[in-house]
Amino acid sequence: MPELPEVETVRRGLLPVLEGHHIVSAKTRRGNLRIPFPPRFAERLKGRTVQHLRRRAKYLVADLDSGESLIVHLGMSGRMTIYRKGKVFMPGEFEQDTIAAEEGHGLHDHVIFETDAPARIVFTDHRRFGLMTLLKTDELDADKLFKDIGPEPLGNAFSEPVLSAALKGKKTSIKAALLDQRVVAGLGNIYVCEALFRAHISPKRKASTIAGKRAEVLVPAIKRVLGDAIEAGGSTLRDYAKTDGSLGYFQHRFSVYDREGEPCPAKGCKGTIKRLVQAGRSTFFCPACQK
């Protein structure tokens, strides 16, 4: 799935067709994703204005003028695709006046929104690990989906003392700890590997030993890798695409992820990237320069 940079890229792609716009209609094409849709889901969205489209951890949050918020999680394979009327193509191509009727009716196209942008927004998720629900906007923070989520890594609230405190006494590996959304929000397998590489910290190191000096290195490493990835439009491996169907390209800048057997890219390091399995997930790292 989309990790924080991919969700943020999707949010930015959706802004022009969602924020400040009316939802003309919403349609679900099955009864559930990872969880069932809430009662009267489509009716509660119809005619509403999206006042703000924001992101919390890996969730997209669309605040509506009804006092409710539409919550979207892309899971492992969720995408949002925008089809727009009057899209201008490159010279030599035609200008599209209508959205093809079949857009949004693929096997795994589960939710279709029409907005007055005008645009059709299609949520596609072949693995259905994603979710979509509606919550009262002023009760979001107390909801079980959000109440235990840690600080946003790109905000000022994520700092060396905060990370140190969150890791204090943790016996698990730093790799597993950073995947825990209660410690810090929005990191997934790829960016944890990349951040630990940049910080020269071994993924096998016990989490509690990071507090202090190592956390001073790790916090900026996390911020930089996420910032760089957002700037690159996210990473595309298998299932992620931007809202216009194009691909992110940060994957070409991975230092260790999915690079088992390749030479370590760190300056002066003669190590080789290794793969190991932690908590059932692949970890990629350089044993020579990550200690």
Place this chain on the structure above:
DNA sequence: ACCAGCTCCTGCTTGC
């Protein structure tokens, strides 16, 4: 309370 392991689902890649 914490932590490792399992599970949901489908599709792509890999290896025999």
Place this chain on the structure above:
DNA sequence: TGCAAGCAGGAGCTGG
């Protein structure tokens, strides 16, 4: 070429 096993970016739940 065909087929089955293995693997995938998340995260909630179970049981030790």
